[in-house]
Amino acid sequence: MLPRKEEPPVSNPVLMEVVDDIAVIAIANPPVNALSHAVRSGLDAAFAEIARRDDVKAVVIYGTDRTFIAGADIREFGKPPQEPFLPDLINRIEACVVPVVAALHGTALGGGLEVALGAHYRVAVPNARFGLPEVTLGILPGAGGTQRLPRLAGVEFALEAITSGRQISADEALKAGVIDRISDTSDVREMGLTYARELVASGATPRRTSELSPVPVAAEVFDAARTRLAKKARGQLAPQNCIKAVEGATRLSFAEGLANERALFQELMESDQRAALIHAFFAERQVAKVPEIKDVAPRTIDQIGVIGGGTMGAGIAVSALLAGLQVTLIERDADAVARAEANVSKTLQGSVKRGKLSQENYDAIMGGTFRASDDYATLAEADVVIEAVFESMEVKKDVFTKLDAICKPGAILASNTSYLDVNEIAAMTSRPEDVIGLHFFSPAHVMRLLEIVVADKTAPEVTATGFALAKRLKKVAVRAGVCDGFIGNRILSHYRKAGDGAVLAGASPFEVDRALVNFGLAMGPYAVSDLAGLDIGWATRKRLAPTRDPREVYAEFADRLCEAGHFGRKTGKGFYVYGEEGQVPNDEVLEHIAMERAAKGIAARKISEQEIVDRYMAAMVNEAARVVEEGIALRPLDVDVTLLNGYGFPRWRGGPMQYADTVGLDKILADIERFAQEDDFLWQPASLLKRLVAEGKTFADLNNA
Ligand code: 3HC
Ligand code: NAI
Numbered sequence: 001m002l003p004r005k006e007e008p009p010v011s012n013p014v015l016m017e018v019v020d021d022i023a024v025i026a027i028a029n030p031p032v033n034a035l036s037h038a039v040r041s042g043l044d045a046a047f048a049e050i051a052r053r054d055d056v057k058a059v060v061i062y063g064t065d066r067t068f069i070a071g072a073d074i075r076e077f078g079k080p081p082q083e084p085f086l087p088d089l090i091n092r093i094e095a096c097v098v099p100v101v102a103a104l105h106g107t108a109l110g111g112g113l114e115v116a117l118g119a120h121y122r123v124a125v126p127n128a129r130f131g132l133p134e135v136t137l138g139i140l141p142g143a144g145g146t147q148r149l150p151r152l153a154g155v156e157f158a159l160e161a162i163t164s165g166r167q168i169s170a171d172e173a174l175k176a177g178v179i180d181r182i183s184d185t186s187d188v189r190e191m192g193l194t195y196a197r198e199l200v201a202s203g204a205t206p207r208r209t210s211e212l213s214p215v216p217v218a219a220e221v222f223d224a225a226r227t228r229l230a231k232k233a234r235g236q237l238a239p240q241n242c243i244k245a246v247e248g249a250t251r252l253s254f255a256e257g258l259a260n261e262r263a264l265f266q267e268l269m270e271s272d273q274r275a276a277l278i279h280a281f282f283a284e285r286q287v288a289k290v291p292e293i294k295d296v297a298p299r300t301i302d303q304i305g306v307i308g309g310g311t312m313g314a315g316i317a318v319s320a321l322l323a324g325l326q327v328t329l330i331e332r333d334a335d336a337v338a339r340a341e342a343n344v345s346k347t348l349q350g351s352v353k354r355g356k357l358s359q360e361n362y363d364a365i366m367g368g369t370f371r372a373s374d375d376y377a378t379l380a381e382a383d384v385v386i387e388a389v390f391e392s393m394e395v396k397k398d399v400f401t402k403l404d405a406i407c408k409p410g411a412i413l414a415s416n417t418s419y420l421d422v423n424e425i426a427a428m429t430s431r432p433e434d435v436i437g438l439h440f441f442s443p444a445h446v447m448r449l450l451e452i453v454v455a456d457k458t459a460p461e462v463t464a465t466g467f468a469l470a471k472r473l474k475k476v477a478v479r480a481g482v483c484d485g486f487i488g489n490r491i492l493s494h495y496r497k498a499g500d501g502a503v504l505a506g507a508s509p510f511e512v513d514r515a516l517v518n519f520g521l522a523m524g525p526y527a528v529s530d531l532a533g534l535d536i537g538w539a540t541r542k543r544l545a546p547t548r549d550p551r552e553v554y555a556e557f558a559d560r561l562c563e564a565g566h567f568g569r570k571t572g573k574g575f576y577v578y579g580e581e582g583q584v585p586n587d588e589v590l591e592h593i594a595m596e597r598a599a600k601g602i603a604a605r606k607i608s609e610q611e612i613v614d615r616y617m618a619a620m621v622n623e624a625a626r627v628v629e630e631g632i633a634l635r636p637l638d639v640d641v642t643l644l645n646g647y648g649f650p651r652w653r654g655g656p657m658q659y660a661d662t663v664g665l666d667k668i669l670a671d672i673e674r675f676a677q678e679d680d681f682l683w684q685p686a687s688l689l690k691r692l693v694a695e696g697k698t699f700a701d702l703n704n705a
Contacts, residue, residue, distance in 0.1 A: 014042025016049065021057040022196045023050050024189060032070035033063040035111045037082045039073075043115075044084040047092050057200045059100040060192035061093075061119060067106025068128070069115055074137065074278055077269065086111055086143040087258060090118035094208050099199045103192025104128045104179065107167070113178075114141060117148040120207045122179040123195045124170045125188065130178060133165035135238045137281060138274035138652060142265030144210075146245035147257045151212040153177045155250055159225055162242045210254040222247045235520050236652050238268055272662050276654025279700075280644055283637040283655070286703070288467060290479050290634065296460045298468035299410060302326060305382035307399055309340020309372065312416055313388035315444030318347045321365050322357060322445060323473050328379060329372045341372045347445060376402050384469065386438055388416040391539070396420060397428045404429040412462050414438040415453075419485050419540060422455040432457035436466055439486060441646045442532075449646035450475040451486050478642050481632040484544075488642045490632070491623045491656075493540075497682055498619030498675075499525045500555035502612050503593060505678065506604035509575050510585045515612035520650030526575040527583070528648075529558070530568030538562040551681040553600075560592040618671040618683075621660040625686035628702070636699035657699040669693050 013029035013036070025046050027033045043061075050056050063069055072086060084092075093100055093115065102108075102119035107129045114132075116122050124130075132141040132149065140146060141162060150158035153176040161168060173179045185191035222243055229239040241264040248260035268274050304320045306313045306329045317327045321344070329344070331337045345366060351357040371378065379385055385403055389395050396415060403413050413435045415425050426435035437453025450473070452466040463479070470477030480486040485493055499512050507515075513524020529537060538559060548554065561567075561574060566586075568574030576583040597604055624639045633639045640655020653659045660668050669689055676683035692698065 012042055013039050014046055016046045018053075018056060019193060020197075021055055021200065022193060023053075023056045023059045024193065025059065025061045026064050026189070027061070027069060028064040030065055032067055032107075033065070033112070034070055034073040034075075035086060035115070036073040036076065039069075040084050040086060040089050044089050044092065047089075047096060050096060050098070056098060058098050058196040059096060060103055060189070060196050061100065061115065062103040062188045062192050063106065063112075067112075068102070068104045068108040069112030070107050071110030071112050071133070072143070074281065077278060078275065086114070087262065090114055090143050091210075093118040094120070094206075094210060096120075096206060099196065099204050099206050101192050101196045101199065103188050103195070104130075105188045107131070109167075110134055110141065110145075111143050114143040114145045114148070117152065117178075117209055118144065121195060121199060121204075123181050123183050123191055124173070124179050125186075125191065126170050126182050126184055128170045128173075129167045130170075130173050131165060131167040132162050133167075135163060135165040135242055136277065138236075138238045138271060138277035139268045140238060140242045140245050140261070140265055142261060142269075144258060144261070146242065146261045147249045147254055148209040149178070150214045150246055150249045152209050155214055155217045155246065156221060158249075159221070159243065159246050162246060163225060163229060163239045214249050216250055235518075235650070237271055237273055241265075241268055273652045276652055276658050276662070279637075279654040279658045280640065280651050283641050283703075284476050284645075286635075287476065287478050287638055287641045288471075290463065290467070292454075292460045293464040293467060296464040298465040299383065299412065299461060301383045301465065301469055301472070303328070303382045303384075305330065305379040305385035305407075307385065307387040307403075308389040309336065309343060310388065311442055312440060312444055313386075314340055314343035314347065315442065315446075316386055316388060316416065316440055317344050317370065318351075318445040319440070319473050319475075321348065321370055322351060325472070327370050328382060329370070330376055330379065331372065331374055333374055337372045337374050344370060344372070351445075376406050379403070379406055380408060382407060382411055384412040384414060384465070386414045386416055388440075391418060391420065393420055393424065396425055400425055400428040400435070404431065410434070412436060412465055414466070416440055418489055421484075422453050422482050423457075426455050426457060433459040434462055436462050437480070437482070437486070438466060438469075439480070439488075447646060448474075448476050449488070449642060450477045451480045451488060451642065451646075452477050453480045453482060453486050455482055476641060476645050478638050479634055480638075480642075481630070483627075483630070483632050487627055487633045487639060488646050491620055491627060491639070491643070492647065494623035495616055495620040496525055496537075497555070498615045499612075500557075501553070501675075501679060501682060502607050502615050503557070504553065504555055504597060504600065504602055505607055507607040507612055508585075508593070509589060511607070511609070512612050512616075513575075515609040516616060518609065519613050519616075520653055522648030522650075530574035530576055530578075533567050533570055534558060534562050534574050535567045549681065553679055553682065555596070557589060557592040557596055560596075561586075561589065564588075614671050615675060617656065617659060617663075618668050618675065620656045621668050622672055622683075622686050622689060624656055625688040625692075628699075629686060629688040635703050637703045661698040661700050665689060665693050665698060 015026045017024050029039050100119040101121045102116035104124035105128050108116050109131050113130050132145045134141050157176050170182050183191045225243050233239045245261045245264050248257045303326045306317045309329050309331045317329050320327050331340045352362050387399050415437050422437040426432035436458050439451035441447035441449050450470045454463050467477050509526040513526050516524045566573040572578050577586045627633045636657035640657050643649040644655050672683050672685045
């Protein structure tokens with residue numbers, strides 16, 4: 001017998017009450033009502049009881065608190081599955097002999113939507129959202145979603161929804177036939193009850209989706225999807241299995257289609273890609289858990305100041321404006337102010353075109369929420385000021401001295417510097433506790449990553465405000481310590497050297513780019529340098545030249561390009577030539593490289609694609625291990641989130657540390673020792689890596705410590 005709602009045992013997340021002749025099942029498993037073992041058992045017991053009773057004429061299932069069911073309990077993945085299994089439970093719900101209504105609010109995702117599809121009738125509040133996001137976790141809807149959605153909403157709709165994993169609005173779901181009605185009743189339980197009462201009154205019977213025949217489609221639809229996704233989701237297993245499962249729904253019986261879905265699901269469950277994507281999901285939530293700000297309240301932020309309206313300043317301003325904040329941007333003179341204003345306006349107009357911003361909000365922003373000026377005094381009331389002027393310590397010191405004089409007490413003074421010492425910048429002010437690094441990535445209104453650089457004297461409250469601001473801007477924030485390049489750029493400098501090392505040893509930059517794109521990177525490192533501007537790396541190399549260790553094998557071929565005025569895309573030529581026919585390799589680079597090899601006495605040899613990847617990854621992981629060891633990153637997972645969200649690392653590999661755990665830390669160490677035979681300065685194994693290998697441990701062990 002299931003407990004009644006009025007006497008719930010503490011641990012039971014599924015409660016049933018019978019209201020008149022309607023069984024109302026509430027799921028209460030905060031925060032997102034995931035279908036844990038306890039929830040599945042509770043639902044199973046509820047339907048067993050309904051089957052035994054003859055006084056129940058209809059059933060309502062709803063979720064308490066903020067949502068219906070957000071899916072299977074991802075924390076249970078990788079552990080031995082426990083009965084009742086979700087597909088069986090949903091079949092049981094569907095088999096119920098009286099009408100079952102799913103009353104939906106919040107997000108009905110994954111297994112949550114599959115439960116709703118197993119119900120006979122679906123009603124939702126207007127702002128409810130739906131989706132089968134399993135593909136983003138490296139799996140597929142494994143509880144009948146690939147069989148029921150095509151039957152209910154059509155094969156092409158289902159194929160697109162399942163392979164993209166995107167969220168669908170209530171309006172779209174209604175149009176597609178995923179739900180039966182939208183109701184603006186504010187009480188979800190009441191909304192379900194009203195619908196159920198109507199169904200009982202009209203003598204409605206169960207409507208089982210599994211009994212519908214899917215509408216047949218031409219085989220080309222699946223072939224086209226396969227080709228498109230082989231390109232778009234290169235290297236990924238889940239999208240392809242999703243297609244196979246939906247295809248099964250068109251040519252197999254429901255039971256056979258379910259069995260096919262299960263087999264394809266199991267294959268994905270056992271894959272490294274599934275483990276990597278779920279690691280990424282949890283890591284992105286774990287990064288916000290920073291011990292020093294636990295229970296620390298952030299300061300209030302309404303008004304933002306931005307200094308510098310170039311590439312980054314304009315992007316940061318747009319990001320803050322889109323989040324509804326007031327922004328004052330400061331430039332050097334009237335001309336620069338006008339250029340910055342034009343930049344911001346153009347980007348915002350792009351947002352209007354893409355439907356991300358209404359014309360009305362655009363007008364409000366340009367009519368006053370955004371102001372640009374050359375007068376620092378207009379920052380007197382700003383809560384946070386983010387400096388994004390030239391990457392020069394002298395210029396930054398000058399700016400922070402001015403800010404210290406003008407800003408109100410309690411204002412946060414932040415720098416967007418890529419490499420410079422935030423402690424030195426903070427020391428320019430009388431309030432180093434209010435100074436922090438907020439390192440955005442370009443384009444700042446698009447890229448999700450924000451490194452929050454905590455200097456020696458930064459107050460925890462200021463760090464907490466940085467994280468709160470990131471959330472408001474819908475960014476993933478990672479805590480970083482102060483060092484040259486913080487987490488991401490520091491690691492980047494190191495693995496870029498490994499790329500250059502592969503080139504000096506015999507590979508071409510184009511082979512390096514190709515190998516890494518095949519590995520899954522969004523772009524190869526030389527194509528990225530061209531995009532960012534070769535002058536940026538050149539300036540950094542010149543800045544660091546005086547401190548460069550004489551034992552370092554310094555690759556000069558990029559400098560040769562810069563000396564000739566080739567800065568990449570912006571000058572039409574860099575490692576590649578950019579013309580009407582797109583991007584083609586610049587053969588001049590090969591001449592510079594050949595000359596450099598000759599001067600250094602290097603005999604070029606064939607470097608395989610695998611060796612390029614091994615070098616690149618070993619260098620990345622090795623430097624990342626140092627970054628963790630020195631406390632610059634709190635945990636290996638912080639490195640993973642940084643590389644995934646700021647550096648185009650393939651999400652389905654989970655980040656470099658997850659990749660290292662997957663291939664084995666002993667392999668990474670052995671690679672480093674092998675490459676050290678060629679260059680024992682670049683390839684010095686991090687002591688953390690050696691220790692973990694000696695102890696038979698993984699980076700994941702540190703994440704969980
Ligand atoms: N299982 C376990 N925990 C989950 C979870 C899930 N499905 N979804 C969210 N959580 C946890 C989060 O880890 C977080 O925990 P924390 O507070 O300890 O960090 C907490 O719930 C709140 O999550 P968010 O911080 O993400 O809250 P938001 O309000 O920002 O977002 C959400 C809510 C949109 C539901 C988002 O959490 C989400 O997208 N969840 C995953 C949804 C999903 O992928 N469902 C499919 C699961 S796979 C499946 O169903 C397989 C089936 O086909 C067999
Ligand atoms: P940029 O050259 O495009 O813009 C700098 C702007 O600052 C110029 O418009 C200039 O007029 C203005 N400026 C200079 N001195 C000023 C002063 N005293 N007061 C007001 N404005 C002043 O440079 P970009 O690329 O936007 O970089 C800015 C900062 O952001 C640098 O520290 C850089 O390292 C960092 N950064 C750059 C990234 C990129 O991809 N471009 C990524 C992340 C950080």
